[in-house]
Amino acid sequence: MHAGILTSLNTRTSILAAANPAYAALLSRFDLLWIIQDKNDREIDLKLARHIASVHQNGCQPDVEHNQNSVDMKTLRRYIATCKKKQPLVPEALLDYVVTAYVELRKQARVSKDMTYTSARMLLSILRLSTALARLRCDDLVSKDDIDESLRLMESSRLILKDHDNVSTRQINPIDQVFGIVRDMVPLSGTKIVRYGEAKERCIAKGLKPDLFDNALERYEEMGLWCVNQQRTTITII
Incomplete structure (x- = not known):
């Protein structure tokens, strides 16, 4: 509105912007956050x-x-247009998997030192992203791979918000990161055994791909740091 005239102008670009106030969590309304940098x-x-x-x-x-x-x-x-017609549903068999992944993210957020915020909205974000991925395949059902990929995207989005000038963070080898995740899962007392499935889910939630997890297992097994049983159900730290 200008000089008493109210009108709508034709624009070619839509801009959505938001500022996160102190001690609030408006950014949690967004499923993914990416920093756009103008690099030379x-x-x-x-x-x-x-x-x-x-x-x-x-x-x-x-x-x-x-x-x-x-x-x-x-x-x-x-x-x-075809994708938009699809309304994928999350199978009942995967609901517990989604809930468990969200609870694990909440647990990690309590001990994390970064400034990201994990709320119940993140659970909705997982469901929305998983549904969107299924829609891209023109599928009527959300798969476990869709959920894993949504978790990976959210973790990648969270990591990109960290300080990019932190050299130690940038130089961490993804395979070494797998080793650190598995090592942290070892019980403080008793046998040094970690469940294979839980370790894989934890790594995927951290933004690591399943193939990378398997490669890391093989490498450190060859180095004699752990042993994976034939059924690939447990990882024993040596």
Whole structure:
């Protein structure tokens, strides 16, 4: 509204912005948070500058080179429209798995030193992201892989909010991270045995992929640091 005139202007960009007040948790309303950084990259800077100059000179978007993996806009729109028609459901058999994953995240948040906040909204975020992943496959049911991927995305989003200047954090090898997670799960007393399934779920919740977990198990088993039974149900620390 300006000078008594109320109108709506045509815009090509929508901006959603929010500020997180002190001692509050407005950011918990968002499922994923990503920091957008303007990093110096000569190749990207040249492409962007040439694109802007071409649009300014010709008044239209320049032709884009398509490769064999490109999808035309008509096909993409049809695919998105098909995905929107799907309303995937979470099978009852996976509800306990989702709840357990959320409880574990809450437990980790209590001992974590970062400033991220874990609330009941995170449980809804897991369900929304898992449903969205199933919708991308045009599936009617959410799978366990969808839930694991949603947990990985949320953990990656949380980690990116940490201080990027912390050199020690950046230099942690993912395989070494698996070892640290499994080692921390060893009981303080009794046998040094960790359940394989629980360790894998813990690593996935930390943003590590299942293949990486299996590779780490094999590497440290070859080093003689632990032993995995043939049924792959337990990990015994040596």
